[in-house]
Amino acid sequence: MSLVSSPLAPVRPDFLTRVTPVARLASGLAWLVASVVTLDPVVPIRLAIAAVIALVLWSGLPLRRIPGRMAPLGFAILSLTVFSILLSGANADRSVAAMLEFGPVRITPAAVSAGLAVGLRIVVIGLTTILVFGPSDPTRMADSLVQQWRIPDRFAYGTLGALRVAPFMAEDWTLVAAARRLRGIRSRGVAGRIRDAGDRLVVILVAAIRRAERLALAMDARGFDGGIRRSHFRELRVGWRDWLTIAAALAVAVAALMLPR
C-alpha cells in the first residue's frame, strides 16, 4: 500500500502532478519494459538515476518520505539480490576467478553483476510506481482510467472502494493478532503457524466483506450504477504536458538501452 499515494500525503503542485495519471502510467510502463529486457545492471542503474531526478525535480513529493515508501520493498530488494548472487549459475564457471570463496560457496563477478541487476530492477519498479501513483490520489487515477482509457465505471470506482477498505484490514489484522495473544492462543510449529494465519485471515476477511457490503449499499443509495451515463466532476484532458512526459520517458528508456555500456 505504501507505494501508492496516501491521500494523507500533502503533495505540492508540480509538473508531474499536472500530468494526467494515464500519461504517467504509460511512461512508467515504458521504463518497466526497458528495465527488464536486458540482464545487466547498467540499464536499471541509468533508469533508477533518471527516476530519482524526476522525483526530485518534478513530482512534488516530499523527498524525506521516499525511503519510507520504498521500505516495504527493501526486504525484497535485499533478499533477491543476495540470493541471486549466491545461487547464480555463473558461480559454477571454474574458468573465471572467484571474488570470494569459503567452503562450498564461490562467488564470481558475473554472479554479482546478475544479482545486482535483479535487485536494481526492483528498485526501478519501486521508484517508477511512486512516480506513477505518487503525484495524485487514487480518485484521480480512477477518473483518468474511466475518462481516457474507457475503463468501465463499475470496475474503476469499485476498485477505488476496495482501496478504501484496505487500510481497515491492516488495522483489523493487528487487532486479531492482539486478541489471540491475550487469549493465550499460541501456534506451534510451521503447520500451526500456517493454520493460525489462516484463522486470522478468515476473521479479517469477514470484517472486510461486511464493510464492503455497507459501502456498496451506500454507493447504490447515491445512484451508482443506476443505468445512467455518468458525468464527470473533474474533466481530464490530454495536453502538451502529457505528450511531453510520454515522449521524454520514451527517450530516456531508449537512451538507457542504447547508450554504450
Add this chain to the structure above:
Amino acid sequence: MRPPETNPPETRPNGPPSIEAAGLGWRYAGRPTPALQDLTFRLEPGRVLLVLGPSGSGKSTLARALVGLVPHTLAGEWQGSLRVGELDVAATPARFLGERVGLVFQDPDSQLVMARVDDEVAFGLENRGRARTEMEAAVPEALRQVGLAGFEPRATNTLSGGEKQRLAIAGVLVARPSVLVFDEPTANLDPPGMYETLERIAELARRRGHTIVLIEHRLEAALPLADDVLLLDDAGRQIAFAPAGSVGRETAALLEASGAWVPRAWQGAEMGGITVPAEMAGAAQPGKGWGPRPEPGRVLLRATDAVVDYPADQSGKRRALDGLSLEAHSGERIGVVGPNGAGKSTLLFVLAGLRRPTGGSVGIGRIGADGEPAEDLRDPSRLRPDEIASRIGLVFQDPELGFVARSARGEVAATDLAARSRHRGGDDRPADADGVLGRFGLGHLAAQDPFRLSQGEQRRLSLAALVLRPPAVLLLDEPTFGLDRRGTVSVMGLLDEMRATGQAQILATHDPRLLPGCDRVVALDRGRVVFDGPPEEFLAAPPYAPAGPWRAGTAPAVAVR
C-alpha cells in the same frame, strides 16, 4: 449496454412529499422471519418522524425501503405498499427514488467513496449524469449547508468523525432530495461529533424543506426534533404511530417490553440526568455500582506517568498519552470517556501490554490459583504468553475480531484449553463450557459458528469466553455498542457477575448511560486525565465542551421546539 436514457417522472411538484405505508412487510431472502410486518401509517409532508424500536425491529430495513434498496437492490419478499409522494416504491426504479430520497448511513467510514471532499460530494451528481457547470455550483453550496465551506480540497480521511458524517450529509443534500432518511447517524461518533451532526440535522428539520425520517438511539437529543414517532417491536411489527407528544404510558410500556430504549420523558427513572432502564435504576445507587460487589481491595492496575509518543508523521510527533497515572482496585469498574484522539484506545493498548509506553510504567495484577486477586503487579508488555490470560482480558468494540474458535463452545473453552495444554496434569478443575454458555443465555447456540450469531449474542459470547480463566483486569472498548436496552442490561449484568470475583474493569465508552454503572469516571483529553471522580459529579458537569449531549437531554441549540 446501458438502457436508453429516460427522464424521471416529475418528482418535485410542490414541497416535500408525504410517506405512506399500507400493510408494508419485507422478508430478506434466506431469513426465516420477516424484518418488517404490516406497517401502516401516513407521515404528512414536511414532518419529522422518529423511529424507535429494539435491535432487529426492522428500523434499518424501513430506511432502505424508503430509498429503494429494498426491494430493488436487496433480495427478498415484499408485501403491501410504500409510497413516497406519488411514487410507489415497489414499482419505481431505485434511481428515480434516489432523485427524491437521500439516505445517510451509520458508519462514516463505510459510506465515503472518494479521497477528496469535493469529489465525494459530486459523486451522487456524477452518477446521475449531471452537467459539470451544475456540479460546480452545487458542490460548494452543499458543503456550506453542513458547515464545511472551504473543505473542498481536503482528503476525506483527515476529517474527524463528525466532519465525515456532515460530509456524508452534504453528499446526500447535493442531489436536492425532498425526503431525508438518517439511519443512526451518530452511533459511531464521539460526543463532539455527535453534537455537530445532530445540530445539522436539527437545522434541516427546522427549515421544513424536507420530510425527514430519523432513526437515532440518542433519544433525549432526537425526541425534541420529532413531530411523529413510529414504534416497532422486536418482530418488526408496528406498536404505534402517533404524534411525538401523545405517546401514552401504556404504549411506552409496550415499547419498553420489546427491549428498546425508551425516552425519559415517557417513562423510566432519572439518574444523574441520564435515562436509566428501570432494571438498572432499581438495582443501583449512583456511584455505588449496581450489584453486590466486594469492598475495593488490592490494587490490580497501576499506571504511573505513562507517556506514549507515536512516530512523527505529516502532522509531526504526536503524544497520545501525556503523563497519565491511573489506579484500579479489585472489584472496581472505571468508566473511561473522552473525545476521539483523547487517548482512550492508546490507554487500552498500553494497559493490555500491546504497546510499551515511551515513558512511565504500567503494572497489572493477577487472579491467583485460589481465585483470589493478588497484587503482584507486572509489566504487561513483558509477560510470557502463558501468563497473560490470567491477568488481562480485552473485548473489542467489534467482538468478531476477538473470536478464535469455530463454535460458541470452542470459543468459551479456548483460553482454558490453551492454558491446560501448557500445564499438563497440574490442573483438574472441570471446564464446563456448556454451563458458562447456559449462564450467558447462549446454551442453545453451543455448536453455532460465532460469526453467525446476532450482535447481542456475539457480545455475550465475547464475555463468556473470559469466564473459565478470568483475567484480573478486564478492558472493554464500547462493550454495549449497537445494543438495545435489553442487550445493554444483559451485558452490564454479566459484567457485574464477573466483577463479583474481584476483577477490575476498565470500560471505555461514549455512551453516558453506562456511567452510572461505574464506580469512577476518568475523563481523558489530549492524553491527560482531566477528571477523575464519581459518575454523578461527572454527569453534572462534564469537563469538555460541547457539554450538551452529556447533560440531561441536550444542548439548547439542538432542542428546536
